Amino acid sequence: MKLAVDGMGGDNAPQAIVQGVLLALADFPNVEIQLYGDEQKMAPFIQQHERLQVIHCTEVVEAEDDPARAVRRKKDSSMTRMLEAVAEGRADACLSAGNTGALMAGGLFKVGRIDGVARPALATTLPTMNGDGFLMLDLGANAEAKPENLLQYAIMGDIYVKKVRAQQSPRIGLLNIGTEEKKGNDLTKSAYTLLNEANFNFEGNVEARELLNGVADVVVTDGFTGNMVLKSIEGTAGTIFKMLKDSFMSSTKSKLAAVLVKNDLKQLKDKMDYTEYGGAALFGLKSPVIKAHGSSNPKAIYSAIRQARIMVEHNVCETIAETIAQMPKTE
Incomplete structure (x- = not known):
């Protein structure tokens, strides 16, 4: 499976994010990771790996940014491009330790809500x-x-x-x-x-x-x-x-x-x-979107990747969609 990760989100980015990604790649042989962020800033912490793809981004969604505006205007941010990868089917799930509001807004705008949720x-x-x-x-x-x-x-x-x-x-x-x-x-x-x-x-x-x-x-x-x-x-x-x-x-x-x-x-x-325990999952979207804690260390990022991996493996979003489709429609 392919997981997209925001390498620039969170208080300890990019070091903690990159180190958490490398821990996950070592433990999960069925996972490929697309790491989005500033190549130059991430470079000191990255080790070459056949299942790691680094995608350079020129912008970052900051903690103080207005959520909806950041997603709309910062089109080349690591968070926006990560979400687009999931929306376009190039990744199965994504995670970020960055701006919570922006991730939720981007999840709705880009990945989309399950019908009926x-x-x-x-x-x-x-x-x-x-x-x-x-x-x-x-x-x-x-x-x-x-x-x-x-x-x-x-x-x-x-x-x-x-x-x-x-x-x-x-x-x-x-x-x-x-x-x-x-x-x-x-x-x-x-x-x-x-x-x-x-x-x-x-x-x-x-x-x-x-x-x-x-x-x-x-x-x-x-x-x-x-x-x-x-x-x-x-x-x-x-x-x-x-x-x-x-x-x-x-x-x-x-x-x-x-x-x-x-x-x-x-x-x-x-x-x-x-x-x-991993991060917080945004339930009700078409694909897994995981919000890691803003102060995440490498262990927390590793756990969030593990959580995303398990959600993909067990078809959690698909099962939610099937179950909600059988419910009476609500406003």
């Missing part, structure tokens, strides 16, 4: 205490949603977890302020009814405080709520680890204690490491 959703796997992780969507592609959108999110999440993680009957949860059926606002109440009548394993409402305990395998919500939950989890995890580090470094006694629990703390940090 009202609103694509941004989805990623978040860590749980048992190490299994859970898929959450939408994480910000759409600030508002209708009940029918949440139903489609659940269907797409169910397909992804079945295909990619080989779970026969994923538990679907609706993020809410309580577990009772009648809890929540008009959106969650109406969505509850639709999800409860759907043909998958709906567990009911789930609360945010239970997410990291693995209360569900797929959690659906609107993009506004999902984005805030995601950033709250990221911020809390970062703060806790910083507090632990400061505490262990505060005195000689605590430094000695830190030596004793060093391995345990590393295991805990690894368990909560986002780089193990």
Whole structure:
């Protein structure tokens, strides 16, 4: 298969991107990678490889660029040309650690939405205490949603977890302020009814405080709520680890204690490491489009490439399209 990668997107580009690409090429013999970006800037980190094609681009979509305008005007940017490669069938999937809004806008404009999908959703796997992780969507592609959108999110999440993680009957949860059926606002109440009548394993409402305990395998919500939950989890995890580090470094006694629990703390940090899970996939597009974290290191890029590879191998987008086509049409 052929994967297109934006070599200039993200805080650590191009070095981390190129190094992640080389790691993936070493591990995945069935993958060819098209690397888009400034040849001169990428050259110090590139190693010649028979399955690596470097495509020179003269422009970069910056983090501060207006998303839609950047896609329209920066026609020779690494992100735009990467998306065009997928749209024109020269690549099977693509990924970038760059401007999230531009990638989502470009995904819609260039790659295109699956017929019948009202609103694509941004989805990623978040860590749980048992190490299994859970898929959450939408994480910000759409600030508002209708009940029918949440139903489609659940269907797409169910397909992804079945295909990619080989779970026969994923538990679907609706993020809410309580577990009772009648809890929540008009959106969650109406969505509850639709999800409860759907043909998958709906567990009911789930609360945010239970997410990291693995209360569900797929959690659906609107993009506004999902984005805030995601950033709250990221911020809390970062703060806790910083507090632990400061505490262990505060005195000689605590430094000695830190030596004793060093391995345990590393295991805990690894368990909560986002780089193990890949990036965020934009569900509802005709081909896989993966958004890697802006601060991705080579390991995170490697994981995002692995995720794109698995989605292509298991025909995730095609299965979503087939399933949505069988649903009653919604606005």
